[in-house]
Amino acid sequence: MNQVQQKVSCAFETEVISGESSLKRPHQSFKVIASTRLKASAVESDIENGACSEKIDGTCTFVALHNDRPWLWARLDRKPTKSIEKKFKKYQQQLRNWEQNPKGKERPPDFHWDAVKDFKEAPDDWIPAHRVPIVEGIPQPDRYGHMPGWLPLAATARQYCWHLDTVQLDAGLCLLLEQKEDQLLEVRVERLDSLKDCTLELIGTNVNGNPYLIGSKAAPLHILVQHGSIAVSRAPSPEYDALVKWFNEDSDSAVEGLVWRCANGMLYKVHRHHLQLPWPLEQKPRLCRSAVTINVDLSLFTDVDFEEKPLFTKLGRLHGKTYDSLCDIQL
Structure with a gap:
């Protein structure tokens, strides 16, 4: 089962560099980079033999039951209140200062979260992600807050309109991008019940600045990609020097990052920013370098109303067509 319920840990021990803007978050006055040392837990998980896939740059979703029906859920992390967030950022800066200049036996600064008082209220339908600790019925934050x-999609939720583009919730259907055995891609209609308990990435025109150059402002295109489904068959060994060389020289390396799924269920990643490399790229990303077939035959769903689902109907008109790239699909 492919799930990304928590933030995936970097495969390497990380280092914080203060005073330098993050490549990923330019407003952030420090950056987190990978050291050359693999984490002990990654070694113990036998990351070397883990299944390697492309890290997809989108927004995370989850398929699970809602009112006894398979449903698409949007990622919604509970946030600290503004006052507590301000205190936590101050603590983080104090901790970085202490780590760079520890003062003899002086104890490092400390911070403790109060799961009841420090966080904004969640919507009634919100559920914590798997493995979030629950103490006396109350979900607990990790040390970073x-x-x-997850929050189940509501048909009228304007903030999730791009999520809703990709699903016909009444019929339990979604638009899925999948990699076939020959490395070619396929856009098809999939039943949500076949994806139950899986997490997927929503990508497209209006998601994360559209690093995959999909669709257009006039004719936006959004689609779901199951986590772990875009394999990287010629991935390098999870060693620092090998990864730096691969990201700089290999034709397959135009990706946001790599994710390893280990036999014990642990996940590890390396983002280009961990290696101080840019993303998005000026050249066409790897996901847009394969031919893609449209397999959206709406005649198979005669009892389903697609009238209010224009993306389904537009792709349905392209059924059977093959394009050189996702970028070439014109709706």
Whole structure:
């Protein structure tokens, strides 16, 4: 089962460099980079033999039951209140200063979260992500104040309109991008019940600045990609020097990052920013370098109303067509 319920850990021990803007978050006055040392847990998980896939740059979703029906859920992490967030950022800066200049036996600064008082209220339908600790019925944040969770899509939720583009919830259907055995891609209609308990990435025109150059402002295109489904068959060994060389020289390396799924269920990643490399790229990303077939035959769903689902109907008109790239699909 492919799930990304929590933030995926970097495969390497990381280092914080203060005073330098993050490549990923330019407003952030420090950056987190990978050291050359693999994490002990990654070695123990036998990352070397883990299944390697492309890290997809989108927004995370989850398929699970809602009112006894298979449903698409949007990622919604509970956030600290503004006052507590301000205190936590101050603590983080104090901790970085202490780590760079520890003062003898002086104890490092400390911070404790109060899961009841420090966080904004969640919507009634919100559920915590798997493995979020629950104490006396109350979800608990990690030490960084992360409390990931999920919210079922509502048909009228304007903030999730791009999610809703990709699903016909009444019929339990979604638009899925999948990699076939020959490395070619396929856009098809999939039943949500076949994806139950899986997490997927929503990508497209209006998601994360559209690094895959999909669709257009006039004719936006959004689609779901199951986590772990875009394999990288010629991936390098998870060693620092090998990865730096691969990201700089290999034709397959035009990706946001790599994710390893280990036999024990652990996940590890390396983002280009961990190696101080840019993303998005000026050249066409790897996901847009394969031919893609449209397999959206709406005649198979005679009892389904697609009238209010224009993306389904537009792709349905392209059924059977093959394009050189996702970028070439014109709706």
